[in-house]
Structure formats: C-alpha cells, structure tokens
Amino acid sequence: MAEKKPSERLGPLPAELQPDVAELAALLRDLLDETGLPLTALAVRIHWDKGTISRYLSGERVPSPEFIEALFREADKSKEREPELLRRDQARDLYLAALQVSNKRSLEVEELRLTLAGVEKELQASLERISKLSGKIVSRKRQLKDTEQEIDEIDQRPELVAPATASLALEGRRKSLVQQRSQFEENITTLQEALEHERKKRKEAEDERDRLKRSLEEAEARLLPVGDRQHPGSIAFLPAPTTRSGQMLEALLVPATCYLGPLYLGWIYRYMSAAPAAFRWGTVLAVALPLWLLYGTYGIRQPGMPRAPSFILAAVITGGLFLLGGAMR
Numbered sequence: 001m002a003e004k005k006p007s008e009r010l011g012p013l014p015a016e017l018q019p020d021v022a023e024l025a026a027l028l029r030d031l032l033d034e035t036g037l038p039l040t041a042l043a044v045r046i047h048w049d050k051g052t053i054s055r056y057l058s059g060e061r062v063p064s065p066e067f068i069e070a071l072f073r074e075a076d077k078s079k080e081r082e083p084e085l086l087r088r089d090q091a092r093d094l095y096l097a098a099l100q101v102s103n104k105r106s107l108e109v110e111e112l113r114l115t116l117a118g119v120e121k122e123l124q125a126s127l128e129r130i131s132k133l134s135g136k137i138v139s140r141k142r143q144l145k146d147t148e149q150e151i152d153e154i155d156q157r158p159e160l161v162a163p164a165t166a167s168l169a170l171e172g173r174r175k176s177l178v179q180q181r182s183q184f185e186e187n188i189t190t191l192q193e194a195l196e197h198e199r200k201k202r203k204e205a206e207d208e209r210d211r212l213k214r215s216l217e218e219a220e221a222r223l224l225p226v227g228d229r230q231h232p233g234s235i236a237f238l239p240a241p242t243t244r245s246g247q248m249l250e251a252l253l254v255p256a257t258c259y260l261g262p263l264y265l266g267w268i269y270r271y272m273s274a275a276p277a278a279f280r281w282g283t284v285l286a287v288a289l290p291l292w293l294l295y296g297t298y299g300i301r302q303p304g305m306p307r308a309p310s311f312i313l314a315a316v317i318t319g320g321l322f323l324l325g326g327a328m329r
C-alpha cells in the first residue's frame with residue numbers, strides 16, 4: 001500500500017470554508033506534501049507550534065506571512081529548486097483575500113505593512129538614484145573644469161595672439177572645446193534639476209513613510225488583546241484612540257477616576273454615619289470594588305506585569321485614599 005501524503009493525514013477541508021480560505025489552505029497542504037515531512041517534523045524544522053500549523057492547514061485560522069514563507073522555503077529546499085516567485089505571489093493574493101473575509105483588521109494591518117514595505121523599497125531606490133546623479137554632476141564639473149583650463153591654455157598660445165600666423169588646427173580645437181563646454185554646462189544644469197526633483201520625491205516618500213508608520217502603529221494597537229494596550233492608563237474595553245489628544249485624554253481618565261473616586265467616597269462616608277452600618281459598607285463596597293478592579297487592571301498594570309502584584313498595590317492605594325478622604329473636612 002502506498003504511503004499516505006502528509007496532508008492526507010489531516011482529513012478533508014471543512015465544506016463551510018470560504019473559497020479563498022479553502023484555496024489558501026489547499027495551497028499550504030500542497031507545500032506540506034512537497035516537503036515530505038509529517039506535521040510534527042515540520043513543526044520542529046521551522047520552529048512552529050504543531051497545533052497552530054494544524055489550524056492553518058485546516059482553514060481554521062489564516063496563517064501569518066512568516067509561516068507561509070517558511071513553508072515555501074522548506075518545499076524549495078526539499079525539491080532542490082529555485083524559489084517559485086509566481087506561486088509566492090499567488091499565496092500572497094490568497095492570504096490577503098482570506099483576511100478580507102475572516103479578519104478585516106488584520107487585513108488593514110497587512111495592507112499597511114505591504115504599502116510601507118513598498119515605500120521603504122522606493123526610498124532605497126531613490127537614495128541610489130540620488131547617489132548616481134550626484135556622482136555624474138561631480139564628474140561633469142570635473143570635465144568642465146578641464147575643458148575650461150584647456151581653452152585658457154590655447155588662448156595664451158602666441159599663435160592666437162597674432163592672428164596672421166594662427167594655426168587653423170588650434171583654432172578648430174578651440175571651437176570644439178567651446179562646444180564641449182556648452183554641452184557640459186547644459187548637462188550639469190539638467191542633472192542638477194533632476195537631482196533636485198529626486199530629492200523632493202524622496203522627501204515626499206519620507207513623509208509618506210512616517211504617516212504609514214503612525215497608521216500601522218494605530219492599526220496594530222487595535223489588534224492587541226484586552227489589557228495589553230501599550231500606553232499607560234489604557235482602557236482596553238474602549239476603542240483605541242487614534243489621535244494624540246485622544247490618547248492623552250484616555251491616559252488621564254483612569255488615574256483621575258481611580259484616585260479621586262476613593263477620596264470622594266471616603267469623604268461621603270463620613271456623612272453617612274446616621275445610616276445603618278450594612279447600608280454604609282454595602283455602598284462602599286459597591287463603589288470601591290469596581291474602582292479597585294479598574295485601577296488594578298488598567299491604572300497600574302503595564303503589559304507583561306503579573307496581575308497579583310498590581311491588584312495588591314491597587315488595594316493598598318485605594319484603601320489609603322479612602323481613609324484619607326474620610327479624614328478630610
């Protein structure tokens with residue numbers, strides 16, 4: 001019996017998959033078969049999680065561009081062939097189409113990355129063009145200087161001082177040099193205009209690159225999981241602000257709420273002395289508990305910080321502010 005291909009061990013693709021997602025998964029399975037590696041061996045080879053690869057190949061998740069490229073490299077290496085650019089372009093188009101139907105925010109991020117990569121490539125090409133134009137200008141100026149120097153030497157020859165005895169050959173050479181000088185001057189002017197135009201284009205490309213980087217950072221921030229926003233005081237259950245003023249407002253909102261809330265609550269508690277104890281403490285807990293959770297989760301905790309220390313610290317600060325508010329007159 002013929003040995004099964006690696007992809008045949010995965011089972012058929014689900015019938016409910018979107019066409020573009022199914023086509024991308026089928027292409028990945030073909031690449032897997034070309035590597036000749038079982039899933040476990042492939043995961044070890046490319047340093048990827050086996051479960052994640054399985055979800056990619058079953059169409060449950062859209063793979064990352066890095067995984068697609070790693071799979072292409074393994075297939076090319078196994079078949080001992082040059083990189084297949086056409087199939088890579090096809091995979092990229094399918095990847096973007098799959099993101100379109102499965103995750104529009106990821107699609108926005110990927111399109112921004114591709115656009116930014118194109119601008120970076122154009123900036124590199126522009127730098128090379130500027131370097132070549134600058135080199136040509138320096139070369140032409142050097143040739144112009146040599147030509148003018150030769151013209152000056154001819155003008156000082158005694159043959160031209162006395163026209164009756166002037167050499168026709170020397171006169172012809174001088175006319176030729178004068179024409180060359182004019183050509184060099186025109187050429188330098190043209191090159192300088194081209195250089196100035198290229199520098200303007202590069203400046204525009206740099207501005208576009210900076211704009212794309214800001215847009216990419218904002219788009220990536222909207223993809224971050226809850227609690228993992230990268231600026232202090234971020235409220236993860238609200239949409240990420242996209243302007244500097246919005247980020248500043250959000251950064252102030254949590255600290256202001258978490259600091260002023262317990263102070264005000266402690267101050268109010270003093271004037272509830274006539275109320276039953278159960279009512280007073282029930283009111284305190286109803287207000288203080290959400291403030292403590294909010295402060296511990298978003299006011300103190302930074303990405304990568306363990307939750308327990310942040311909640312302990314938040315409890316100490318919230319309690320201290322409550323007592324301070326109660327002592328205020």
